[in-house]
Amino acid sequence: MAADIAEQPAGMARLLDRENAAAIAAVGARVAARRPRHVIFVGRGTSDHAALYGAYLTEIRLGLPVGLASPSAITLYGARPDLSDALVVGVSQSGGSPDLAGVLTVARQSGALTLAVTNNPDSPLVAAAELAIDIAAGHERAVAATKTYTAELLALLLLVEGVRAGDGVLPADERAALEKLPQLAEEVLADNAADALAQRYRFASRLVATGRGYAYPTARETALKLMETSYLPALAFSGADLLHGPLAMADPDVPVLAVVGDGPGGQAMRDVVNRLGERRADVVTVGPADVPGAAGRLAVPAVDERYAPLLDILPLQKLALALALARGEDPDAPRGLNKVTTTL
Structure with a gap:
């Protein structure tokens, strides 16, 4: 756990590097082009807390109504909500929980734009989604999530600000401010x-x-x-x-x-x-x-x-x-x- 905590500044820097930032910007541009009318986040545990942060960002910065999905409504009770005008975002460090993938599968079938935010690009969650963001946190040793949490937060921040920009590309002053975060974290x-x-x-x-x-x-x-x-x-x-x-x-x-x-x-x-x-x-x-x-x-x-x-x-x-x-x-x-x- 100590080693995972210590790696977070490097993880922030990695997510902000040109390649990863460009990949998130491309997803942001796709979302902006679809112009969703509302956003649904879904996650469990630590990732649910990252999703809650994403909800605040989305409502405040994009002015879109946001909900946090109840996976049981879909996976246990068979609900099939109409999500045709929604962006549905699954947040999961492993991408391996069947209920989260199930929500994205049903949402995609109903016409939603679906996005997986995860540390495992080969996961079932990514397979279920139309779009994906790799948070690039690297292997997390401890059971208690630490570095994947801050990577999820930063990925969601880059995504939302990219959607707000319209083309996924952050303004220069925003980019400069974000690039100070790894040193501040140190x-x-x-x-x-x-x-x-x-x-x-x-x-x-x-x-x-x-x-x-x-x-x-x-x-x-x-x-x-x-x-x-x-x-x-x-x-x-x-x-x-x-x-x-x-x-x-x-x-x-x-x-x-x-x-x-x-x-x-x-x-x-x-x-x-x-x-x-x-x-x-x-x-x-x-x-x-x-x-x-x-x-x-x-x-x-x-x-x-x-x-x-x-x-x-x-x-x-x-x-x-x-x-x-x-x-x-x-x-x-x-x-x-x-x-x-x-x-x-």
Whole structure:
């Protein structure tokens, strides 16, 4: 897991290189030419969180309504929705889950434009789709996904911005900003603050992760990583949902990880952190600046809010790794889990 985490800056650089960027641009141009009226994403686990990030990007940047598919409706109940005007995107690191391929197969039969975003170009998901994007993350050693997650995020960002451009080609200023991400990721990974935080949380019995907008998928992925590697019950809420009831459980014994960046989502989260502080919750933020009401911070650089999820997750992955080791667990071999999970 440590090796996979460390490879992420190189993976970002690889996805941004001329060949891979051109391949994604070609897919973006195809999507733009089809002019879909709405977009459906489908994924499981970590890839579902990447799909949620793609949903925010699509609604905000393209102005298209987005849904997250319920694979069981198709694979277990035999539903055949009319997706003829849709772009249907399957996101999966392995591309091997039959239910995801099943959704793309049915969507394609109904006339949808289908796209597979995966780390395995020879997978059933790619075979089921009309278009495909290889996230080019390389072999992932650990069961818990890390580098494939950030590769999925970056691939979806390049895709959406390419569709927005119309011809798949990003504007020069956008391209220049993105090319800084690998170095920024190196700097974030060089910070070992997560190790000390792991000692602080070693005996926690439960934890909450929260964020809004682009940061909400980060909160969900954080909770999943902690549950996978440390077996620590972790709940993820959007900052808005947290205030609609779950705030009542906040107290000094429930650590809260709050993603608070720049932009509208980060500004909205400041009120959430303040409310948590009123309840004396143990809040640690992830972001570029200290936030009143928080007891600590995992530092990341200030970047465009769209890019922040690629950096915010890095110290949280390191936290999951360090916490698992501090609790005497093996994060490379979580009990009961396999690298490829097959669901029908």
